[in-house]
Amino acid sequence: LHDGTAISTDTLVAGVHFDERLSAADVGYKAVAVSVSDVAAMGATPSWVLLNLTLPAPLDTAWVEQFAKGVGQACAAWDIALIGGDTTRGPVTVVSTTVGGPCAASPLTRAGAQPGDDVWVSGTLGAAAVGYLSAAPSPEALSALRRPSPPVALGPALALRGLATAAMDLSDGLVTDAVRLARASAVALDLQRAALPLGPSLTPDDATAALTGGEDYQLLFTARPGARAALEALAQELGLSLTRIGSARAGAGLRVDGEPAPPAAFSHFGGDV
Amino acid sequence: LHDGTAISTDTLVAGVHFDERLSAADVGYKAVAVSVSDVAAMGATPSWVLLNLTLPAPLDTAWVEQFAKGVGQACAAWDIALIGGDTTRGPVTVVSTTVGGPCAASPLTRAGAQPGDDVWVSGTLGAAAVGYLSAAPSPEALSALRRPSPPVALGPALALRGLATAAMDLSDGLVTDAVRLARASAVALDLQRAALPLGPSLTPDDATAALTGGEDYQLLFTARPGARAALEALAQELGLSLTRIGSARAGAGLRVDGEPAPPAAFSHFGGDV
Numbered sequence: 001l002h003d004g005t006a007i008s009t010d011t012l013v014a015g016v017h018f019d020e021r022l023s024a025a026d027v028g029y030k031a032v033a034v035s036v037s038d039v040a041a042m043g044a045t046p047s048w049v050l051l052n053l054t055l056p057a058p059l060d061t062a063w064v065e066q067f068a069k070g071v072g073q074a075c076a077a078w079d080i081a082l083i084g085g086d087t088t089r090g091p092v093t094v095v096s097t098t099v100g101g102p103c104a105a106s107p108l109t110r111a112g113a114q115p116g117d118d119v120w121v122s123g124t125l126g127a128a129a130v131g132y133l134s135a136a137p138s139p140e141a142l143s144a145l146r147r148p149s150p151p152v153a154l155g156p157a158l159a160l161r162g163l164a165t166a167a168m169d170l171s172d173g174l175v176t177d178a179v180r181l182a183r184a185s186a187v188a189l190d191l192q193r194a195a196l197p198l199g200p201s202l203t204p205d206d207a208t209a210a211l212t213g214g215e216d217y218q219l220l221f222t223a224r225p226g227a228r229a230a231l232e233a234l235a236q237e238l239g240l241s242l243t244r245i246g247s248a249r250a251g252a253g254l255r256v257d258g259e260p261a262p263p264a265a266f267s268h269f270g271g272d273v
Numbered sequence: 274l275h276d277g278t279a280i281s282t283d284t285l286v287a288g289v290h291f292d293e294r295l296s297a298a299d300v301g302y303k304a305v306a307v308s309v310s311d312v313a314a315m316g317a318t319p320s321w322v323l324l325n326l327t328l329p330a331p332l333d334t335a336w337v338e339q340f341a342k343g344v345g346q347a348c349a350a351w352d353i354a355l356i357g358g359d360t361t362r363g364p365v366t367v368v369s370t371t372v373g374g375p376c377a378a379s380p381l382t383r384a385g386a387q388p389g390d391d392v393w394v395s396g397t398l399g400a401a402a403v404g405y406l407s408a409a410p411s412p413e414a415l416s417a418l419r420r421p422s423p424p425v426a427l428g429p430a431l432a433l434r435g436l437a438t439a440a441m442d443l444s445d446g447l448v449t450d451a452v453r454l455a456r457a458s459a460v461a462l463d464l465q466r467a468a469l470p471l472g473p474s475l476t477p478d479d480a481t482a483a484l485t486g487g488e489d490y491q492l493l494f495t496a497r498p499g500a501r502a503a504l505e506a507l508a509q510e511l512g513l514s515l516t517r518i519g520s521a522r523a524g525a526g527l528r529v530d531g532e533p534a535p536p537a538a539f540s541h542f543g544g545d546v
Binding site: 005007008009010011012013015016017050052053054083084085086088089090091092094096098100 | 278280281282283284285286288289290323325326327356357358359361362363364365367369371373
């Protein structure tokens with residue numbers, strides 16, 4: 001955060017963060033989307049992107065053209081400008097995106113949740129995880145994996161109206177990210193599995209994917225109970241769903257249905273990085 | 274460029290941009306330095322950095338600690354703050370840095386050189402290239418390769434005083450970068466080999482390294498001949514050297530001693546990327 005600008009940066013590595021399930025255009029789209037999601041979650045409106053691209057030699061120009069097309073589609077979707085970047089050779093494709101944009105109000109952080117707050121989540125969860133893990137994923141699940149659709153207007157609206165006490169986007173899975181929010185806010189969070197808004201074509205059996213799978217790019221936030229009516233009105237206004245999935249209390253850690261949370265599905269280095 | 278902020282981003286890949294000649298701390302230092310150099314060349318004062326780090330598993334914690342130490346040394350050297358980043362797993366170490374800072378005046382660009390302008394360069398050239406290419410480089414040459422020392426105060430001073438018509442930092446070698454400046458400004462540039470300020474411990478035989486070698490992180494700029502006295506005063510004030518190495522004229526392309534420029538030493542994909 002600097003000078004009223006929120007900035008976020010993310011790296012996607014071939015074979016780690018994407019594979020043949022994603023076309024070159026999907027990779028370009030998604031690389032922009034993940035940083036857009038994070039900037040919006042801070043209450044800012046994404047307005048520019050820098051792109052760092054490491055590519056193996058010999059250069060696969062068809063891949064690069066399709067990648068660029070996906071970047072352009074993402075920039076058009078959220079009205080952001082590609083303002084620069086760096087292209088280098090390397091043994092594997094690595095894409096880093098840095099997105100920034102102005103904060104219209106004090107930025108949202110992970111650190112403001114208070115005991116008694118409601119825990120909310122936007123949209124639906126789990127479809128990308130099912131798209132990634134399932135042998136025969138539905139078109140909706142694949143679409144969630146390939147073309148994340150973060151609720152970019154929500155963060156700035158929450159910030160402007162002062163409706164959220166803490167917020168973050170869901171990139172690494174609800175369990176992992178909720179633990180981070182709880183820690184940053186120094187509260188305990190209790191979630192209800194039955195309350196989770198499951199993605200299209202998911203069944204109750206997929207609730208674990210929604211808890212641990214990641215790549216949802218929805219907004220997790222906390223709000224005072226007195227904000228419920230205003231939040232429901234905002235959801236209507238923005239044409240998106242907001243669901244209460246739990247509450248905050250004094251203490252530490254995360255519980256789901258009163259039990260310690262299941263372990264996260266994925267960790268880059270077998271630890272908390 | 275956005276909202277009076279200049280931003281630059283660079284990627285360093287293990288085995289491509291650095292090897293065993295650089296310690297982990299050198300890599301951290303240099304990753305920050307190369308983006309700092311570019312921001313300052315736009316006439317801005319670097320003030321923050323984002324760091325994207327891709328690392329192979331298993332994690333080499335000793336390497337990461339030393340890398341972080343080098344990043345910290347660079348941040349201290351130029352008084353900039355590490356404000357965020359992303360750490361991911363991948364088959365090879367990749368470091369992307371994004372540096373930004375405020376412009377105190379209209380930014381310097383590559384596009385303003387006019388026929389009749391002088392061509393100037395700060396500091397000395399070629400030491401890093403000799404440090405990279407020589408079988409037995411001098412300590413000075415190795416230091417230039419490992420710990421680039423861009424003249425960070427120069428770009429902002431040139432911008433504030435309106436002394437430069439165009440500017441860029443020298444990262445890929447004088448020949449490659451001068452061609453870019455000439456093209457962006459739609460002028461021809463004529464350079465004199467004998468005028469090049471060679472780095473410490475270099476001999477006249479090293480002039481080709483100074484022309485084509487890269488990694489100088491000095492400032493290449495153009496200025497009206499009427500600015501000579503003001504530039505010499507600025508050099509004194511900042512305690513650095515500024516050298517006139519040629520001039521701009523109507524036309525296109527780059528000549529050295531009246532001949533077409535020698536080919537650049539290095540290109541990532543065998544072409545202009």
